[in-house]
């Protein structure tokens with residue numbers, strides 16, 4: 001069995017989430033039906049909503065169940081932009097970052113190409129942290145023309161944390177709504193939606209031990225993002241369609257457990273991650289730890305191995321029995337340069353030599369030392385394999 005060190009791509013299904021899912025699959029009843037069986041599944045759905053609300057310190061009415069992070073990001077970005085632009089056509093600027101996940105970058109680019117939006121990007125320091133002076137200056141420059149800001153809470157490649165409440169404080173100067181992709185943050189750092197001041201936040205279940213295909217958009221009641229889908233009016237009319245109570249129940253079980261064990265688990269993973277990084281520096285002294293010195297979540301290690309190519313490293317590590325990624329899993333399964341590394345200011349060659357190792361519930365100290373042994377073996381081969 002290979003050692004799985006790619007937990008930021010997706011992670012192991014929690015037994016509690018599996019039980020919640022399978023027992024809910026035995027129920028029968030559309031949660032919108034008024035009969036007793038419908039009321040039964042509705043009760044389960046609403047209990048699941050309560051659990052997610054509690055896990056992120058939101059109000060229960062702010063939880064809109066959906067299929068995951070991509071949908072949540074699309075809905076928040078397009079929906080808030082459409083609403084704001086419709087009310088005031090002068091509002092067409094969106095502030096974001098080039099280090100966002102494609103589930104944010106692509107809807108932004110779509111709005112730019114098809115709907116006349118103007119996307120402006122904050123600068124970063126080389127360790128990936130947002131340069132707040134650049135954010136301030138973008139807000140000052142574009143002021144009343146800004147439709148919204150979208151900045152991720154934790155970067156899924158590097159683990160770098162953005163101080164989202166501080167972003168919101170700056171945005172408040174012009175009453176600009178702020179959305180955050182919190183997919184890589186939830187379950188890994190404490191999230192308090194209410195205290196953050198955010199207008200909307202995207203969550204995904206499969207990053208915390210729920211099945212793939214469930215998540216939530218957390219959205220203030222006062223916000224009126226225009227819906228991507230229209231139909232039966234479920235979920236505050238923001239996500240029409242028969243409500244998926246089995247997946248919601250499973251997501252709730254995973255979220256409750258992830259938040260309950262967050263402190264202990266993150267301390268454990270951070271210690272393993274630090275050991276990993278120290279050992280990697282010993283065996284490959286030219287390595288760059290991209291986010292070194294940044295405030296970051298404890299489960300990510302993101303390396304650049306100068307003089308190598310990510311795809312060779314990934315292939316060789318896979319042959320040794322280790323699943324890791326280059327950072328950005330390209331749609332076609334082809335490893336390209338990391339757009340996150342490029343957004344941080346690394347060059348094409350460096351961005352093409354990235355390896356992301358992400359730890360999770362199944363990761364042990366033995367996995368880390370076995371990985372180091374494998375890396376020590378394959379790193380010289382990857383160096384030789386690189387085109388001159």
Ligand SMILES: Cc1ncc(COP(=O)(O)O)c(C=O)c1O
Nearest residue numbers: 068069070101103156183184204
């Ligand atoms: C930061 C981030 N945002 C969004 C997504 C997309 O989430 P989902 O797979 O639930 O659509 C991911 C998944 O890779 C992610 O890491």
